[in-house]
Amino acid sequence: MTLDPPMALLAELTHRCPLQCPYCSNPIDLERANKEMTTEDWLRAIREAAALGCMQVHFSGGEPTVRPDLERLVAGATEAGLYTNLITSGVLLDATRLAALVEAGLEHVQLSFQDSTTEIGDRVGGYAGGHEKKIATAALVRAANLPLTANFVVHRQNFHHLSDMIDMALALGAQRVEIANVQYYGWALRNRAALMPTRAQLTQMTQDIAEARERLKGVITIDFVVPDYYARRPKSCMGGWGRRFLNISPSGNVLPCHAAESITTLSFDNVRQRSLADIWRNSEAFEAFRGTDWMAEPCRSCDRREIDWGGCRCQAFAITGDAKQTDPACDLSPYHDSLVSAAVGEAAAEPAAFVYRRYRNAKPVQREF
Ligand code: SF4
């Protein structure tokens, strides 16, 4: 298989975050501040990413603005010719910091919201006053003339606000709104019984999206990510393992996807010890599920194998304990029926209490049934 350069680097600068969302995509085993890479480490990694052919860098976390060197990293990425995007909760940004980031070359902001209301937003984020602060930050971003994307994660506890979320994004001046159903690995898998929607709720969401797209055609771009558990075929997660994206964890581990460390049978190379180009091309973790040679049946002989690349490796591992399995979201997987039954059963029961994303709750879980 020919190997193209990665399109984008997701730089997870830190796992520290003032919010505690129960569906956070960070690994359960959160990295501590004393393990984070230094400014120089990050600048070198960013230059290596640009040399390798990356076009974009997404600064993420945790909450990337807790790093006091964020401006220097944005400036380094800009100097290296990369398009820069900040993925943030927005609760720590003020006008001065934002102006410094713009001065450093920041080109886009993705602002996450937990709901369209203060009540649910602050409860899901586990951060009192967060929702109002985010709205204020959105205004700062637009005043700084930066393009804004508003991100909402939807689930059984806020699906009924979906149309309000889109209207809110529009009112905030966002050019794009992403409404993403929870993806169940890491913290979200632990909180599945608190978050899983019913099929009827999903149908409602799909109708609301269709209505909003019709009503707001040409006004705002609306992206919608459906939940895997009610799908018949899986998504092409990450556009295929090791095909398009690079992720670097706070301590410098280079990952094919943001949740890859949840696959505890893999080991990852570190950009402090090995060049990014060598890791991208040759490392064991990237080679493990690249292309189609690793596939077993039913993927191996399926005509969709180069469309969805067997679905999500992290989900396959989380559900079956074997990352080489067909993603159970595919209805050709022998695990698919139990996945759907788990979803239906959990969605029908009273929602469980959240296990918030906190260092003290960080105990790994892998198999759910
Ligand atoms: Fe995709 Fe594999 Fe399912 Fe075919 S069998 S649709 S390749 S996940």
Ligand code: FES
């Ligand atoms: Fe890791 Fe899908 S989230 S491959």
